[in-house]
Amino acid sequence: KAGVTQTPRYLIKTRGQQVTLSCSPISGHRSVSWYQQTPGQGLQFLFEYFSETQRNKGNFPGRFSGRQFSNSRSEMNVSTLELGDSALYLCASSTQTGDGTEAFFGQGTRLTVV
């Protein structure tokens, strides 16, 4: 059974640009959550999608957005990149909405903003 796949694994972007990250959940999983991981703040919840609907959103500015497609694949977008957006972005999938007891994480996308 394939795990959660995130692409790309690494990205380097310039301040002011925008970026789109992709997450393919485990087959059959309809919930996808996104997290930002930094050395200073640790893992922080960005948002969660279930059946193409955003169910929950963390405390991040509107520059961070996401969506989910009918096949449960999800993308997150960050516009007007800032240096502080440099982080590991992780997605997790589960069968039930936001069920942390069976959440499986991908390996993450390492974003560096220069």
Add this chain to the structure above:
Amino acid sequence: QKEVEQDPGPLSVPEGAIVSLNCTYSNSAFQYFMWYRQYSRKGPELLMYTYSSGNKEDGRFTAQVDKSSKYISLFIRDSQPSDSATYLCAFQAGTALIFGKGTTLSVSS
């Protein structure tokens, strides 16, 4: 007061030692209590979860929750070099997980 507090370490122990990892939390609404392990350059993986006060054992790992003190622990018995990783406590709050910042553990052979 921070919602979750976890000592970042690093924690270095010899192989075979008993390891104790701890978190405190302030939000009484947390529903599930979890421990994740994260190896370098990997995503976190769920080790154990529980929803009530008391102990839960799985092989060499024991999770302990004390809701009255808002304190959770993870014990690792007979620690192995393969246990070297960052351990994150996590709490279910609605559909989001709230994580501690993680404790880095190094087990030397």
